[in-house]
Amino acid sequence: MTQLESAAKGYITPEMKRVARKEKCDPVSVRKNLARGRVVIPGNKKRNLSKLCGIGSGLSTKINANIGTSKGSSGISQELKKMNAAIELGADAIMDLSTGSGIKRTRREILKKSSVPVGTVPIYEIVIDGLKRHSRIKDIKISEMMAVLRDQAREGVDFFTIHAGVTQHALSLLKKNPRILNIVSRGGAFLAEWMLKNRRENPFYEYFDEVLDIAKEFDITLSLGDGLRPGATADATDAPQIMELITLGSLQKRALKAGVQTMIEGPGHVPIDQIETNVILEKAICNQAPFYVLGPLVTDVAPGYDHITSAIGGAIAASKGADFLCYVTPSEHLRLPTLEDVKEGVIASKIAAHAADIAKGIKGAMDWDIAISKARAMRNWKKQFNLAIDKARPMEYRKASRPGINDVCTMCEDYCSIKIAEKCLGGKR
Amino acid sequence: MTQLESAAKGYITPEMKRVARKEKCDPVSVRKNLARGRVVIPGNKKRNLSKLCGIGSGLSTKINANIGTSKGSSGISQELKKMNAAIELGADAIMDLSTGSGIKRTRREILKKSSVPVGTVPIYEIVIDGLKRHSRIKDIKISEMMAVLRDQAREGVDFFTIHAGVTQHALSLLKKNPRILNIVSRGGAFLAEWMLKNRRENPFYEYFDEVLDIAKEFDITLSLGDGLRPGATADATDAPQIMELITLGSLQKRALKAGVQTMIEGPGHVPIDQIETNVILEKAICNQAPFYVLGPLVTDVAPGYDHITSAIGGAIAASKGADFLCYVTPSEHLRLPTLEDVKEGVIASKIAAHAADIAKGIKGAMDWDIAISKARAMRNWKKQFNLAIDKARPMEYRKASRPGINDVCTMCEDYCSIKIAEKCLGGKR
Numbered sequence: 001m002t003q004l005e006s007a008a009k010g011y012i013t014p015e016m017k018r019v020a021r022k023e024k025c026d027p028v029s030v031r032k033n034l035a036r037g038r039v040v041i042p043g044n045k046k047r048n049l050s051k052l053c054g055i056g057s058g059l060s061t062k063i064n065a066n067i068g069t070s071k072g073s074s075g076i077s078q079e080l081k082k083m084n085a086a087i088e089l090g091a092d093a094i095m096d097l098s099t100g101s102g103i104k105r106t107r108r109e110i111l112k113k114s115s116v117p118v119g120t121v122p123i124y125e126i127v128i129d130g131l132k133r134h135s136r137i138k139d140i141k142i143s144e145m146m147a148v149l150r151d152q153a154r155e156g157v158d159f160f161t162i163h164a165g166v167t168q169h170a171l172s173l174l175k176k177n178p179r180i181l182n183i184v185s186r187g188g189a190f191l192a193e194w195m196l197k198n199r200r201e202n203p204f205y206e207y208f209d210e211v212l213d214i215a216k217e218f219d220i221t222l223s224l225g226d227g228l229r230p231g232a233t234a235d236a237t238d239a240p241q242i243m244e245l246i247t248l249g250s251l252q253k254r255a256l257k258a259g260v261q262t263m264i265e266g267p268g269h270v271p272i273d274q275i276e277t278n279v280i281l282e283k284a285i286c287n288q289a290p291f292y293v294l295g296p297l298v299t300d301v302a303p304g305y306d307h308i309t310s311a312i313g314g315a316i317a318a319s320k321g322a323d324f325l326c327y328v329t330p331s332e333h334l335r336l337p338t339l340e341d342v343k344e345g346v347i348a349s350k351i352a353a354h355a356a357d358i359a360k361g362i363k364g365a366m367d368w369d370i371a372i373s374k375a376r377a378m379r380n381w382k383k384q385f386n387l388a389i390d391k392a393r394p395m396e397y398r399k400a401s402r403p404g405i406n407d408v409c410t411m412c413e414d415y416c417s418i419k420i421a422e423k424c425l426g427g428k429r
Numbered sequence: 430m431t432q433l434e435s436a437a438k439g440y441i442t443p444e445m446k447r448v449a450r451k452e453k454c455d456p457v458s459v460r461k462n463l464a465r466g467r468v469v470i471p472g473n474k475k476r477n478l479s480k481l482c483g484i485g486s487g488l489s490t491k492i493n494a495n496i497g498t499s500k501g502s503s504g505i506s507q508e509l510k511k512m513n514a515a516i517e518l519g520a521d522a523i524m525d526l527s528t529g530s531g532i533k534r535t536r537r538e539i540l541k542k543s544s545v546p547v548g549t550v551p552i553y554e555i556v557i558d559g560l561k562r563h564s565r566i567k568d569i570k571i572s573e574m575m576a577v578l579r580d581q582a583r584e585g586v587d588f589f590t591i592h593a594g595v596t597q598h599a600l601s602l603l604k605k606n607p608r609i610l611n612i613v614s615r616g617g618a619f620l621a622e623w624m625l626k627n628r629r630e631n632p633f634y635e636y637f638d639e640v641l642d643i644a645k646e647f648d649i650t651l652s653l654g655d656g657l658r659p660g661a662t663a664d665a666t667d668a669p670q671i672m673e674l675i676t677l678g679s680l681q682k683r684a685l686k687a688g689v690q691t692m693i694e695g696p697g698h699v700p701i702d703q704i705e706t707n708v709i710l711e712k713a714i715c716n717q718a719p720f721y722v723l724g725p726l727v728t729d730v731a732p733g734y735d736h737i738t739s740a741i742g743g744a745i746a747a748s749k750g751a752d753f754l755c756y757v758t759p760s761e762h763l764r765l766p767t768l769e770d771v772k773e774g775v776i777a778s779k780i781a782a783h784a785a786d787i788a789k790g791i792k793g794a795m796d797w798d799i800a801i802s803k804a805r806a807m808r809n810w811k812k813q814f815n816l817a818i819d820k821a822r823p824m825e826y827r828k829a830s831r832p833g834i835n836d837v838c839t840m841c842e843d844y845c846s847i848k849i850a851e852k853c854l855g856g857k858r
């Protein structure tokens with residue numbers, strides 16, 4: 001049985017218990033939310049994850065880090081380094097988005113070594129591998145597509161991004177409502193090319209039952225992808241995007257009935273004033289399924305700093321109910337991220353998730369802030385660094401700028417407000 | 430006459446016209462909002478600013494960068510470098526927060542060389558200079574305080590942070606509602622020490638008319654400081670903070686009557702779910718006066734990354750109506766910022782302000798995003814970099830990771846979604 005089938009039957013699995021323990025919540029509520037499709041616990045039956053996580057209603061906001069090779073850039077060992085750094089800094093899941101040579105080898109290594117759930121976008125391998133046999137994307141057969149899904153499932157992939165909402169209807173809306181950037185999803189673009197050249201429906205939509213069969217067999221969580229997510233703030237919340245969301249909502253219902261855990265992916269580039277609307281829409285249209293947002297980036301003008309534009313959007317989205325944030329690195333729109341970029345991306349995303357958890361009232365979230373603020377009040381630097389989201393950078397900063405006396409910093413030196421206030425308003429608390 | 434007096438009499442000054450031209454708005458609306466205290470145009474009568482800015486209702490969100498020496502750290506030339514970098518990257522105002530040796534010399538150099546409005550917190554010089562003559566803060570005389578204000582006014586300072594809301598009443602509330610971090614404002618801490626040791630009312634509150642006289646004579650904009658801003662998210666929106674805000678609201682009314690331009694300073698460390706409340710409170714209690722927020726930082730756990738925690742808070746605050754964002758650098762809580770920190774801080778703050786301007790519907794804000802997104806659609810890298818909020822970093826990233834073909838990047842190489850979509854959905858727009 002899948003986690004969802006167990007939950008629906010009233011069984012509390014060891015995985016649900018582990019999630020509840022980690023989140024300091026009631027396993028019964030985890031089971032109930034799982035049964036209603038409001039929580040997922042990604043984990044392929046073939047894998048034994050040492051770091052499980054629950055994603056969805058009532059749980060803390062999780063973050064995902066994308067890694068993977070691209071043609072001519074990076075190799076397996078470099079990507080494994082990125083994976084380890086991301087997990088160490090607190091990534092709850094990893095996606096292997098490799099499109100370079102050795103897709104299979106890279107994935108197998110990642111699956112062997114990742115302690116957290118691993119997701120893929122199977123259409124990447126379908127197309128890149130398919131183009132070795134066929135000269136055009138359109139010639140790839142649906143049977144070949146499903147074979148890739150089966151292979152990846154057997155290898156142990158924990159969640160699949162499936163862009164089943166890029167339907168002919170949605171593409172016709174896109175033609176009628178052209179954007180500055182029509183499609184910015186690689187998976188969405190591959191499928192659009194296949195569909196438009198073949199004049200056929202999206203194969204994952206048409207054969208969704210087959211996708212469900214594979215997912216169910218291995219308890220793979222489906223992440224219904226937003227192939228039509230806006231890639232420019234001016235394109236946000238348009239008809240093609242919302243049409244796709246409606247389709248994903250109906251597919252999520254089918255998955256729920258079939259016992260397949262499902263999340264919904266969301267935009268993209270979205271102005272601040274439209275983020276809450278996007279979360280409300282997803283929750284309403286997709287039956288409160290976990291919302292996995294890619295950013296959102298709140299402006300397009302900051303290449304080199306998109307970990308910040310997306311930390312803003314991610315924090316707002318999660319504070320309004322999004323459940324899972326896909327990190328964005330400073331290299332977004334520019335290059336395959338480096339190891340340093342991956343670290344920056346994870347930290348920014350972690351900040352967004354935690355800030356949102358305070359706002360969501362997640363149990364224990366504010367305790368962390370209270371603990372570090374108390375250390376700050378006592379000017380206990382070691383404790384502050386140990387409690388920091390990343391201890392390396394604050395330690396490095398302080399080392400580079402030592403004050404004359406130890407219990408202040410070089411911002412204020414003798415005129416530390418905390419010390420002055422302590423003297424005249426009373427002692428350490 | 431001050432800008433406010435002119436506005437109240439119905440005159441549209443050259444400064445109002447300049448602001449309206451820059452913002453592509455009607456000078457009449459600038460005059461009206463100025464007359465009602467909803468807009469300020471900081472500028473000492475003695476200075477002739479080449480880069481004026483209007484702050485408040487209907488105008489784009491502005492950002493401020495703090496510079497200045499501290500004891501044993503940095504010198505004048507280094508601080509001038511920071512100032513120039515900040516202005517070049519788009520800071521609309523500079524505050525000189527020097528507390529190191531040579532306070533006067535540093536300020537005079539900054540005033541001589543800054544093309545943008547310069548603010549100070551006069552209580553810093555009052556205390557640091559006063560402690561050369563007196564052994565204790567409490568012995569500094571009110572006449573000495575006012576003399577420093579007059580000196581700085583004559584030198585041309587454009588706006589003063591005056592912590593007149595740290596009243597005995599507010600401090601008694603603080604004692605009854607102790608915080609993790611009682612006072613984190615240097616100015617607030619200095620005043621609290623003076624007040625508690627002397628058992629006297631806040632001198633700026635008691636002699637507010639004198640402060641107004643000085644401000645009026647030179648058309649200095651008052652920034653009524655939040656000496657009791659929360660310095661921990663768990664301390665946010667408490668009685669002392671709101672008591673201070675109420676006092677600032679009544680002082681703002683007196684300033685408005687006296688013809689003195691006024692802004693209100695705001696927190697600090699604030700959880701995401703309390704930011705909108707803080708903006709609504711300020712606008713309601715302080716007669717819609719421009720709101721100048723210091724951050725807000727949405728979590729305490731990220732020392733080394735507080736430019737990100739405050740970009741999140743600043744973007745939300747500004748999108749809800751805050752008018753002026755004080756930048757926060759990665760060195761916040763750790764050390765006097767370096768030149769690099771200043772740049773990072775300005776860029777993060779600029780991102781927050783611009784993202785908020787899109788949400789606010791500020792004229793022309795979205796045009797910038799549309800222009801860069803069109804360049805992105807065309808894979809016109811040069812144009813993208815020229816339009817970027819900072820062009821240095823994206824250029825550096827691309828240089829370090831060149832793709833095999835020029836019109837893609839190493840993230841996707843041959844599988845660029847934009848290119849694929851262009852081929853199957855139609856040409857460049």
